[in-house]
Amino acid sequence: MQRVFEALASAPRRKILAYLAHAELNAGEIAARFEISKPAVSQHLSVLENAGLIVSEKRGQYVYYRLVPESLANTLNSYVQEVCPVSRPLKAESAAIAQRKVDTGSR
Amino acid sequence: MQRVFEALASAPRRKILAYLAHAELNAGEIAARFEISKPAVSQHLSVLENAGLIVSEKRGQYVYYRLVPESLANTLNSYVQEVCPVSRPLKAESAAIAQRKVDTGSR
DNA sequence: TAGGTATTTAATTTATTTCTTAAATACTGA
DNA sequence: TCAGTATTTAAGAAATAAATTAAATACCTA
Structure with a gap:
């Protein structure tokens, strides 16, 4: 971090x-x-x-x-979720999208 | 930025x-x-x-x-979207959620 | 193996950040 | 107004970061 x-x-x-x-x-x-x-x-x-x-x-x-796009996205997303209550609803969504990307290897 | x-x-x-x-x-x-x-x-x-x-x-x-949570969330989200293709699908979603928050003033 | 290219490491200098103490500013209440 | 509290500004010292040049390492090809 x-x-x-x-x-x-x-x-x-x-x-x-x-x-x-x-x-x-x-x-x-x-x-x-x-x-x-x-x-x-x-x-x-x-x-x-x-x-x-x-x-x-x-x-x-x-x-x-x-x-390593996942690294940057994960760090910044999780930081935003931690500090900005406004973004908390994004958490599940982000995880799902990131996982889909890992699964398929697509952009 | x-x-x-x-x-x-x-x-x-x-x-x-x-x-x-x-x-x-x-x-x-x-x-x-x-x-x-x-x-x-x-x-x-x-x-x-x-x-x-x-x-x-x-x-x-x-x-x-x-x-100013919107400021942090907006900056980091838009940066992530710019640099990490993986996160692009989050863009519309983030904007919608942020907007909802502004409208209602809720967490 | 020798010479050339690509990249990194090392040593040093310069610039920037971060901290500290002391002093200035602004507000409160007697 | 005066004394006290809260906060910031200013000036300077110490620690970090970032650049440069020169040298080292690694790979390629003749």
Whole structure:
């Protein structure tokens, strides 16, 4: 929880998540979309990975990153449910939808 | 958005939100729940207020704070919808529930 | 194996956050 | 008005986070 919110507090990191929401990308492809250095991007990637929001997979020379959407959705949804009474009715609904997604593997 | 995520990145600030989810409290009552100094708590309160997550109202000698639950729920829900395709079906549902709450003023 | 590319690690500097104490402001009630 | 309480503002110290450059690691291909 702490790590997730820390990870999300950074604009570049949220931008990385937004890219990965649309496609799996390797470290170089991600870095190319920023003006900061590659090591800086690499550090952002490890913050995101340590938070469990993304996962990496080395394939040959490249390291591919992809989003773990359930992780982000689960953390934020459950936080909202905890703090915002208004959202409590969403809880069962969210769980059901998330489960359906896991079952079918569909988007 | 940036301010909301920055606000949520701090454990003491999330703790403040959790307290305010249950009751309106004044600055002193909030500060009493922490080991840090009152000015430190006051600063956390202004970060939360600048993010639009809480509002304050001065009544006599005291400054009362309360949560703006729609603000937190709306920001996090819409962020989740943007980044996590899995959650998109929740959008209409969330809006409907939030609207119902606004209409009735109920929990 | 050698040279090149991709990525991360390490060391360091800079910037930002968070805390503390002291002082200012604002309200209350004698 | 004066003394006391509640809260915030201000200034500065300490801790964290984020960037950079240089070097290390790992993989690919000739």
